[in-house]
Amino acid sequence: MTTPRVGERTGRIGDSTARPDGTPKVTGAFAFSSDLYLTGMLWGVTVRAPHPRAEIHGVDVGPALAVRGVAAALTAEDVPGRAVYGLDVPDQPVLARDTVRYQGEPVALVAADHPETARRAAAEVAVDYTVLEPLTDPRRALDDGSPQLHPGGNLVRHVPIRRGDPQPTAEVVVTGEYTVGMQDQAFLGPESGLAVPAADGGVDLYIATQWLHVDRDQVAAALGLAPELVRLHLSGVGGAFGAREDLSMQIHACLLALRTGRPVKMVYSREESFFGHVHRHPAILRYEHGATREGRLVYVKAEILLDGGAYASTSQAVAGNAATHAAGPYEVPNAHVDVYALYTNNPPCGAMRGFGAVQACFGYESQMDRLAAACGLDPAEIRIRNAMREGSAAITGQVLDFPAPVAELVRRVRDRPLPPQRSTDLRAMPGGVGGTTHGEDVVRGVGYGVSIKNVCFSEGFDDFATARVRLEVTGGEPVATVFTAACEVGQGLVTVQEQVVRTELGVDRVMIAPADTSVGGAGSSSASRQTYMTTGAVRAACAKVRDRLAGRDPASLGDEVIDATVEWRHRPTSPLDPVTGQGFAHVQYAFAAHRAVVDVDLGLGLVKVVELATAQDVGKAVNPLAVAGQIHGGSAQGLGLALMEEIQVRDGEIVNPSFTDYLIPTVLDMPPMSLDVLELADPNAPYGVRGVGEPPTISSTPAIVAAVRAATGRNLNRVPVRPEHITAEGLSVEAGR
Amino acid sequence: MRFLRPHTWAEALGAKAEFPDALPLMGGTDVMVDVNFGRARPNALLDLTAIPELRTWAPDGDALRVGAGVTYARLVSELADRLPALAAASRTVGSPQIRNRGTAGGNLGSASPAGDAHPPLLAGGAEVELESVRGARRVAVEEFFAGPKRSVLEPDELIAGFRARPATGPQYFAKVGTRNAMVIAVCSFALALRPGEGVGTGIGSAGPTPLRAYAAEEFLAGELADRWEKRDALPGPVIGEFAELVAGAARPIDDVRGTADYRAHVLRVLARRTLTWAWADHCEGGAGCA
Numbered sequence A: 001m002t003t004p005r006v007g008e009r010t011g012r013i014g015d016s017t018a019r020p021d022g023t024p025k026v027t028g029a030f031a032f033s034s035d036l037y038l039t040g041m042l043w044g045v046t047v048r049a050p051h052p053r054a055e056i057h058g059v060d061v062g063p064a065l066a067v068r069g070v071a072a073a074l075t076a077e078d079v080p081g082r083a084v085y086g087l088d089v090p091d092q093p094v095l096a097r098d099t100v101r102y103q104g105e106p107v108a109l110v111a112a113d114h115p116e117t118a119r120r121a122a123a124e125v126a127v128d129y130t131v132l133e134p135l136t137d138p139r140r141a142l143d144d145g146s147p148q149l150h151p152g153g154n155l156v157r158h159v160p161i162r163r164g165d166p167q168p169t170a171e172v173v174v175t176g177e178y179t180v181g182m183q184d185q186a187f188l189g190p191e192s193g194l195a196v197p198a199a200d201g202g203v204d205l206y207i208a209t210q211w212l213h214v215d216r217d218q219v220a221a222a223l224g225l226a227p228e229l230v231r232l233h234l235s236g237v238g239g240a241f242g243a244r245e246d247l248s249m250q251i252h253a254c255l256l257a258l259r260t261g262r263p264v265k266m267v268y269s270r271e272e273s274f275f276g277h278v279h280r281h282p283a284i285l286r287y288e289h290g291a292t293r294e295g296r297l298v299y300v301k302a303e304i305l306l307d308g309g310a311y312a313s314t315s316q317a318v319a320g321n322a323a324t325h326a327a328g329p330y331e332v333p334n335a336h337v338d339v340y341a342l343y344t345n346n347p348p349c350g351a352m353r354g355f356g357a358v359q360a361c362f363g364y365e366s367q368m369d370r371l372a373a374a375c376g377l378d379p380a381e382i383r384i385r386n387a388m389r390e391g392s393a394a395i396t397g398q399v400l401d402f403p404a405p406v407a408e409l410v411r412r413v414r415d416r417p418l419p420p421q422r423s424t425d426l427r428a429m430p431g432g433v434g435g436t437t438h439g440e441d442v443v444r445g446v447g448y449g450v451s452i453k454n455v456c457f458s459e460g461f462d463d464f465a466t467a468r469v470r471l472e473v474t475g476g477e478p479v480a481t482v483f484t485a486a487c488e489v490g491q492g493l494v495t496v497q498e499q500v501v502r503t504e505l506g507v508d509r510v511m512i513a514p515a516d517t518s519v520g521g522a523g524s525s526s527a528s529r530q531t532y533m534t535t536g537a538v539r540a541a542c543a544k545v546r547d548r549l550a551g552r553d554p555a556s557l558g559d560e561v562i563d564a565t566v567e568w569r570h571r572p573t574s575p576l577d578p579v580t581g582q583g584f585a586h587v588q589y590a591f592a593a594h595r596a597v598v599d600v601d602l603g604l605g606l607v608k609v610v611e612l613a614t615a616q617d618v619g620k621a622v623n624p625l626a627v628a629g630q631i632h633g634g635s636a637q638g639l640g641l642a643l644m645e646e647i648q649v650r651d652g653e654i655v656n657p658s659f660t661d662y663l664i665p666t667v668l669d670m671p672p673m674s675l676d677v678l679e680l681a682d683p684n685a686p687y688g689v690r691g692v693g694e695p696p697t698i699s700s701t702p703a704i705v706a707a708v709r710a711a712t713g714r715n716l717n718r719v720p721v722r723p724e725h726i727t728a729e730g731l732s733v734e735a736g737r
Numbered sequence B: 001m002r003f004l005r006p007h008t009w010a011e012a013l014g015a016k017a018e019f020p021d022a023l024p025l026m027g028g029t030d031v032m033v034d035v036n037f038g039r040a041r042p043n044a045l046l047d048l049t050a051i052p053e054l055r056t057w058a059p060d061g062d063a064l065r066v067g068a069g070v071t072y073a074r075l076v077s078e079l080a081d082r083l084p085a086l087a088a089a090s091r092t093v094g095s096p097q098i099r100n101r102g103t104a105g106g107n108l109g110s111a112s113p114a115g116d117a118h119p120p121l122l123a124g125g126a127e128v129e130l131e132s133v134r135g136a137r138r139v140a141v142e143e144f145f146a147g148p149k150r151s152v153l154e155p156d157e158l159i160a161g162f163r164a165r166p167a168t169g170p171q172y173f174a175k176v177g178t179r180n181a182m183v184i185a186v187c188s189f190a191l192a193l194r195p196g197e198g199v200g201t202g203i204g205s206a207g208p209t210p211l212r213a214y215a216a217e218e219f220l221a222g223e224l225a226d227r228w229e230k231r232d233a234l235p236g237p238v239i240g241e242f243a244e245l246v247a248g249a250a251r252p253i254d255d256v257r258g259t260a261d262y263r264a265h266v267l268r269v270l271a272r273r274t275l276t277w278a279w280a281d282h283c284e285g286g287a288g289c290a
């Protein structure tokens, strides 16, 4: 590994390269989209419904318009184009017209010359609601007596998978029901952007997003404008994790800007952000695993309910993922899986790092531990015995035609030396400086988790990325400029494009043009796909440039400019068979294994994660430093789901919409990590890369919970594990002491 | 909005008398959160940071007088030997940034049942000093809280500081939260042993206000009366009964941070553990090491 320096003009594929935005983000100098400013701009504010389910009989914006400083107040009546939007299914109103389906749904918009004025005026908007009983239990969504929330009913998608013997039997059978709570992406930099009306009747939107073109298409449709008239420019993104894949304030800011003829800025507060984006689907998972006495899997049966909340968002694709990953990274000849994504009046759920694979992984990994116990096997051993490898068939029948070193990953984390026993420093204890134990009742446990995750878009989606590379001589030096619409959302694409160009063209000076919609689409920065896809596109564009260069030294170009654009695709996938769920649905899988070591205070139910060891195959580490960062961050997010992160929803209402009570891990919660990065090239992928971002999030959660179970002997069928889940079963023990 | 910035205590009291709805501002770690969340829209802010007296502490007779503006960071670095439970509580507050600005005076001003300074002040038998142009008064900490986020502070009054006797025996503070730092207490407990005299307790986040466990104090004081000198092991049933009485003094509820049952359970465990630690310290002749 080379030591990176900021502003360095080196770094090819495989070199550790520092992020240019790293230091500014740490020092507070980074300009987020919420820092955008134009003289004369207005501030937009959203009026949100306080009820999870209601009828709207009227919206009176008159009182808001009467507030001095207010320039516009809009309702559903003011949407000139398509009244609904959505990533897969356009079912979500730009502004609710007659029905409210979740608490916080946007009903009206106000723009004023000062944010405080806009907020005060928004509070003046009078909405006439009839409050209805919300449907909040996904298990009741398909009942006859339940209200039908959308014209087609409450089923967003059912994904069946049928493989092998429909009536399999096995010597050892274990069953379990598991629950996953609603996690939030909790990204840096709440939703924000600036819409600027243009002289041509169009609009320029400066926005923090994950996917410029799909935003653009939805905004244009709602505005009733041709897509060319809607130009999106990526501005400072803090993080995304899926939460910026759906629209938030994009259409709203543009509506206000076009109505007032002035630039309009919208910035959500952190609290509003909890209502302003989709979350991770809560899930109820029922599993039955059958195996031989030696612990070889015979069958997996699973039924998974995903609570999609009020609107479809990406629920269809999340359901597809939960189904195809339902058995985990294991070989199993017989499978019977049903995944249902459902509409309820809970907050809408959609994309979040791990995307359906997270929920399934908590289920199947919990089951693998039960199976290990039932067979008298070590938890690592049972995973190794059943591990997928190159040539294995998934439960969809898809044969893995790339390295799949699952057993090796498990062996690597298992064989790491265990961390030393607890020190007496309070900070090393469960409870930390809270000073709740000096070591009494503290028990240690070790657990494993292994993940499988598809990379790139699946099920026949036309997945492509566009890159334009321009080579010219500027100031006597050859300079390459890369134009894409690929979004840097913190994942590290920012160095990757330069690294590709330096490698392919041998040019040191590489400029990355700001991402916008003036080039073709890049697809979303999600599904662990952007390095794979944009690397493929930039490399292909470089190859074209190199062809035209025809062996010449780039420095000798003179006034000639070489400019090449490529729309690049990964090999096609196919849809799942609607009855059997069989098909070549995923272009690539990625794998990670975690071993967690925890100390638990049995008396108080507090957990200290002592160490996380992880091994992951990344195909090719384009930027090893960024790979390590992704693995650290992903593991931390998985730790959060295991132990603390949950949006608590009661009767459809979020009760903890703030960082006071939605807890994410701090540096004192995150343990030291040992990383083992394997680079087994995928022959189908550019440079052999394999998506990195999601797998560590997926496997750290079950590993930590397994370790807590091993330490405490508790069942713990729900994440996040709360202290009272540990003590409740132990109350009698404690009280008797 | 009016912004008042007095430079002397007398000016501050005068300003508060003239503008009783002015919101005092010390570290701002509660005030600015309320302003930013739109929960507070004060007509006036009364900035107390320019008043030197509020930043000082000094012995006063057999007690210690601590100005309302002494930060948590200073309580840790300057007073850990004399007010060990308060220093231990201060170490658990927020993050370094919050401890550099936040004050025990502000914690009292907010009067949250979850305020971490309160259990040690209760256990230590502290008094709050309140003052207005009408005069000064002292209120025992347990009399100071009137309800959730409410105190007996009159509109024209300010908190000058608090008085507490330096520890004469072991003191402990323990706080349960669902992460290892930057967390509001799900439940907390403070214990102060005063050898030869008695016992103090304080309960946080398990009732509408911070609470003292009077029955537990009385019971334990009785049990310890002839043990202070002997310094022999405390019988298990004594520890168990003390723990039950502490839990019994609480009035916890179910909320987003935890259940009432869990809080009562935590109090039992913390009471048992802190008493075990404190008594062991006493037996070893130590002065307490929270």
Ligand SMILES: Cc1cc2nc3c(=O)[nH]c(=O)nc-3n(C[C@H](O)[C@H](O)[C@H](O)COP(=O)(O)OP(=O)(O)OC[C@H]3O[C@@H](n4cnc5c(N)ncnc54)[C@H](O)[C@@H]3O)c2cc1C
Binding pocket: B023, B024, B025, B026, B027, B028, B029, B030, B031, B032, B033, B048, B068, B092, B093, B094, B095, B098, B101, B102, B103, B104, B105, B106, B107, B108, B109, B110, B114, B115, B116, B117, B157, B158, B159, B160, B182, B183, B184, B185
């Ligand atoms: C990120 C974060 C983490 C936190 N963590 C914790 C924690 O772990 N534990 C905890 O207990 N608290 C915590 N808090 C809350 C806060 O830091 C404490 O309550 C702190 O003690 C407030 O002190 P301050 O000096 O900042 O008060 P301010 O915010 O200045 O004032 C608080 C209140 O007291 C009033 N006030 C202040 N001084 C006086 C005075 N002299 N006379 C009369 N009224 C006065 C103010 O008007 C206001 O109502 C946290 C806050 C934040 C933002």
